[in-house]
Amino acid sequence: MIVIIKSGTSPEMVKKIKEKLESKGVEVDITRGTNKTVLCVVGDTRMIDINSIKSFPEVDDVLKVMEPYKKANRLMHPENTIVDVNGRLIGGKKIAVIAGPCSVETEDQIVGIAESIIDSGAEFLRGGAFKPRTSPYSFQGLGATGLDLLSKAREKTGLPVVSELMSADMLEKFVEEVDIIQIGARNMQNFDLLKEVGRIKKPILLKRGQSATIEEWLMSAEYIMAGGNNDVILCERGIRTFETSTRNTLDLSAIPVIKKLSHLPVIVDPSHATGAWWMVESLSRAAIAVGADGLIIEVHNDPANALCDGAQSIKPENFNDLMKSLKYIALAVGREM
Ligand code: PEP
Numbered sequence: 001m002i003v004i005i006k007s008g009t010s011p012e013m014v015k016k017i018k019e020k021l022e023s024k025g026v027e028v029d030i031t032r033g034t035n036k037t038v039l040c041v042v043g044d045t046r047m048i049d050i051n052s053i054k055s056f057p058e059v060d061d062v063l064k065v066m067e068p069y070k071k072a073n074r075l076m077h078p079e080n081t082i083v084d085v086n087g088r089l090i091g092g093k094k095i096a097v098i099a100g101p102c103s104v105e106t107e108d109q110i111v112g113i114a115e116s117i118i119d120s121g122a123e124f125l126r127g128g129a130f131k132p133r134t135s136p137y138s139f140q141g142l143g144a145t146g147l148d149l150l151s152k153a154r155e156k157t158g159l160p161v162v163s164e165l166m167s168a169d170m171l172e173k174f175v176e177e178v179d180i181i182q183i184g185a186r187n188m189q190n191f192d193l194l195k196e197v198g199r200i201k202k203p204i205l206l207k208r209g210q211s212a213t214i215e216e217w218l219m220s221a222e223y224i225m226a227g228g229n230n231d232v233i234l235c236e237r238g239i240r241t242f243e244t245s246t247r248n249t250l251d252l253s254a255i256p257v258i259k260k261l262s263h264l265p266v267i268v269d270p271s272h273a274t275g276a277w278w279m280v281e282s283l284s285r286a287a288i289a290v291g292a293d294g295l296i297i298e299v300h301n302d303p304a305n306a307l308c309d310g311a312q313s314i315k316p317e318n319f320n321d322l323m324k325s326l327k328y329i330a331l332a333v334g335r336e337m
């Protein structure tokens with residue numbers, strides 16, 4: 001349920017209405033926008049007498065939120081959420097670009113790639129340390145050592161780092177060493193893991209599950225937000241369809257749908273969506289054109305010998321060219337790079 005407060009209402013009066021709602025056992029968040037203040041009411045709202053709330057002269061309207069996701073719903077928070085990662089913003093006017101290898105392999109590799117992407121204008125470094133591989137015989141990542149190498153790359157370049165958490169056992173180390181915790185496609189509905197990352201104060205990059213509907217994806221964001229962590233960044237990374245020419249099918253239509261339904265920032269991963277490096281450039285441009293707030297792109301200095309996902313990784317020089325061309329697309333849709 002949302003309670004829209006008339007503009008000019010005093011903070012004391014807003015507090016009074018909030019307390020009246022809370023006396024019915026629900027949780028109430030206040031969202032102050034530039035034009036209006038909205039009280040977001042979540043929980044069991046059946047005990048609330050809508051007419052008595054409407055009888056406050058300061059209340060403009062009371063609306064039921066029909067969708068099952070509440071905190072992630074744009075109705076609850078009409079303005080875009082901007083996630084602040086150590087002073088770098090995701091969801092604002094500036095397009096955020098995360099780049100780096102699928103997996104951290106060596107110190108030289110991760111530091112070398114970090115230095116090259118920073119020169120091209122990337123603001124965040126990605127690198128997997130715990131890898132969700134389809135085969136148990138494939139490279140599983142360097143584990144904790146990989147996180148330490150990412151920290152070294154951050155020390156040397158200042159780039160905040162993004163890495164995937166697969167198990168709550170490692171949560172403490174991730175909180176210490178990682179700036180954005182990624183929840184991978186395969187764990188999008190690992191509800192225990194979602195609850196754990198909902199309890200912490202750290203931005204979460206929530207990838208869309210391989211066969212998840214947009215509503216299921218938003219419900220996973222809701223799990224994280226229900227725990228008190230509102231810093232959720234959504235990531236469209238392609239979904240399973242009948243098509244076999246690409247690794248997945250990049251659902252670009254999800255971007256305007258998310259923008260309509262939710263206030264959360266949404267970025268696109270063209271690397272896992274296609275599985276082929278030569279499609280990354282055109283789909284990155286398309287993603288920005290359609291309204292994505294950013295990109296996460298796999299970049300490797302030696303894709304032919306990469307330990308994971310070499311076929312979809314672009315080289316630093318291609319990434320540099322791509323970043324230059326993205327500036328024009330960003331400008332055309334009122335964004336900045
Ligand atoms: C990744 O980003 O390295 C990854 C495994 O992605 P996804 O969960 O989207 O497959």
Ligand code: MN
Nearest residue numbers: 102298308309
């Ligand atoms: Mn990968």
